[in-house]
Amino acid sequence: MMALAVAAPVMATQDESLLTAALTRAPGQSLEALRVTYAPGESSRPHSHDRDAYVYVLQGRVRSQVEGQPLRVYAPGESWFEPAGAHHLVSGNASRSEPATFLVVFVGAPRK
Template identity: 45%
Template sequence: MIKSIVVAAAFAAFLPGSAFADGTPGGGKGAKVTLVYDHELPNVPGKSVKGVLVEYAPGGFSEGHTHPQSAFIYATVLDGEIRSQVNDGPVTVYKAGQSFSEMPGDRHGVSENASKTKPAKLLAVFVVDTGQRELTFPIKK
């Protein structure tokens, strides 16, 4: 399964997408977010799978955020180490090849590169309502 996701991410990295960085939804200091895959699920009407590549510069992070209420997310670290906290769970460091998931309505309070010297990246795979365009919403403080 992880091998399939990594192969898909490597292929998808060559597809056009939209990137956001520094201050836009899903972005943050040193974060580049690119939609690399968007496909309607033929056997689940109204749902799509969307792949989002998140690349963090050394010390980079994403602001605290949530995702659409319809979204289930499965994220795999592709390179480096990612520090993450979902809801009030523990802050956890995930290494390349490790994965975590987010359920509809979860809050992602910490999402950052665990290194100040090396880049990191992850692939977040969303199963979400097909019409949903915005995938990340900042947590209102």
């Protein structure tokens, strides 16, 4: 499993690496795609990422709040962007009975 965030999750999150690729038009940068699943009621602690992140909800409903923005619940087909270094205050499954799955695409310096 790959870590989704700088902070450890409250419960074990299921992360699946889908793709890692160097960006040919941005030397020294890469793209990494992960499928992340939160169990019912699961959430992560406040955290930030060292790379830009595009997030797209595949299944379920995801609660998310980036500092300076309102708390939102995203449904399948909805997405958001988090710039590198943004403080992600809330990230969790909005349901206590169904899992939530989302795609995260990170762009930035490759992880070592």
